[in-house]
Amino acid sequence: xxxxxxxxxxxxxxxxxxxxxxxxxxxxxxxxxxxxxxxxxxxxxxxxxxxxxxxxxxxxxxxxxxxxxxxxxxxxxxxxxxxxxxxxxxxxxxxxxxxxxxxxxxxxxxxxxxxxxxxxxxxxxxxxxxxxxxxxxxxxxxxxxxxxxxxxxxxxxxxxxxxxxxxxxxxxxxxxxxxxxxxxxxxxxxxxxxxxxxxxxxxxxxxxxxxxxxxxxxxxxxxxxxxxxxxxxxxxxxxxxxxxxxxxxxxxxxxxxxxxxx
Ligand code: RET
Numbered sequence: 327x328x329x330x331x332x333x334x335x336x337x338x339x340x341x342x343x344x345x346x347x348x349x350x351x352x353x354x355x356x357x358x359x360x361x362x363x364x365x366x367x368x369x370x371x372x373x374x375x376x377x378x379x380x381x382x383x384x385x386x387x388x389x390x391x392x393x394x395x396x397x398x399x400x401x402x403x404x405x406x407x408x409x410x411x412x413x414x415x416x417x418x419x420x421x422x423x424x425x426x427x428x429x430x431x432x433x434x435x436x437x438x439x440x441x442x443x444x445x446x447x448x449x450x451x452x453x454x455x456x457x458x459x460x461x462x463x464x465x466x467x468x469x470x471x472x473x474x475x476x477x478x479x480x481x482x483x484x485x486x487x488x489x490x491x492x493x494x495x496x497x498x499x500x501x502x503x504x505x506x507x508x509x510x511x512x513x514x515x516x517x518x519x520x521x522x523x524x525x526x527x528x529x530x531x532x533x534x535x536x537x538x539x540x541x542x543x544x545x546x547x548x549x550x551x552x553x554x555x556x557x558x559x560x561x562x563x564x565x566x567x568x569x570x571x572x573x574x575x576x577x578x579x580x581x582x583x584x585x586x587x588x
Contacts, residue, residue: 330408331407331408331538331539331542332405332406332407332538332539333399333405333406333407333539333542333543334405334406334539335401335404335405335406337406337539337540337542337543338399338406340543340547341395341542341543341546341547342392342395342396344546344547344550344551345388345391345392345395345546345550346392347550347554348384348388348391348392348550348553348554349385349388349389349392351554351558352381352384352385352388352557352558353381353385354558355377355381355384355557355558355561355562356378356381356382356385358558358562359374359377359378359381359561359565360378362374362565363375363378365569366565366568366569366572367572369572370568370569370571370572371568372435373431373432373433373435373436373561373564373565373567373568374561374564374565374568376428376429376431376432376435377428377429377432377557377560377561377564377565378561379428380425380428380429380432380557380561381557381558381561383421383424383425383428384421384425384553384557387417387418387420387421390414390417391414391417391418394411394413394414394417395413395546397409397411398411398412398413413542415466415467416463418549419459419462419463419466422459423456423459423460425557426455426458426459427448427451427452427455427456429556429557429560429561430448430451430452430455430489430493431448432560432561432564433493433497433515433519433564434447434448434451434496436564436567436568436571437496437497437500438500438571439496439500447492447496450492451489451492451493454485454488454489454492455485455489457482457485458482458485458486458489459482461478461481461482461485462478462479462482462530463478464478465477465478465479465482465530466478466530470533470534470541471534479527479530479531483527486523486527489523490519490520490523493519494516494519494520497512497515497516497519498516500512501513505570505574507570507573507574508567508570508571508574511563511566511567511570512567514563515560515563515564515567518555518559518560518563519560521555522552522555522556522559522560523556525548525551525552525555525556526549526552528548529544529545529548529549529551529552530545532544532545532548533545
């Protein structure tokens with residue numbers, strides 16, 4: 327798709343900088359979550375551990391995407407033209423294939439649904455998310471206005487809506503029995519889920535409204551922004567829920583002790 331495309335210096339630099347921002351955001355998340363680890367006791371750490379792994383996987387992929395971007399174009403007569411080495415869009419999809427199940431597992435861990443229920447749910451969500459991503463990829467690399475792009479996107483969307491439906495139902499159920507603080511955080515996490523996940527199909531559709539090099543720029547900026555919300559920001563909120571739950575537990579232990587003393 328990219329061969330023959332000419333990018334202005336600005337267009338090339340926007341993608342270059344946004345990918346560089348992606349590397350920085352994922353690295354900052356990785357280090358930040360390691361530093362936050364001590365604030366949680368072992369019992370509440372599972373979700374943060376998964377989030378830290380997500381950051382490592384994503385940072386590696388952003389580095390590879392960046393590298394691929396740099397080798398796909400070179401400057402000629404003041405413009406960037408394709409070198410002949412294709413820009414590798416598959417890195418993103420491989421990244422999602424690995425990180426999406428982990429991000430979903432983070433949420434399931436923090437919802438504390440019990441071992442059996444969590445296992446069953448995670449199994450279903452892994453299958454659905456793998457299918458969503460695997461069926462999205464052929465559409466991503468198909469021609470921008472081809473029928474196959476629409477058909478694959480429609481198939482992928484079935485799994486997308488299924489995942490969102492399952493998660494929103496589970497969050498809503500759990501929210502009912504939580505304290506005000508946890509409820510508020512879960513409310514934000516639910517909004518973050520819908521916002522960030524909703525951004526991916528938009529970043530997929532949006533390029534069809536443009537032509538030429540703008541398509542490439544819009545795709546890369548869109549996916550990177552969505553990734554920063556869906557990975558580090560998401561994990562940060564999940565961490566806050568873990569912390570609030572831990573604080574609640576400590577508070578109830580203290581009040582039980584006070585009751586006994588009294
Ligand atoms: C695709 C193809 C078009 C239709 C749909 C898509 C959805 C992608 C999503 C990706 C989520 C990725 C996340 C990554 C975080 O690391 C594949 C673009 C519905 C929802 C959360």
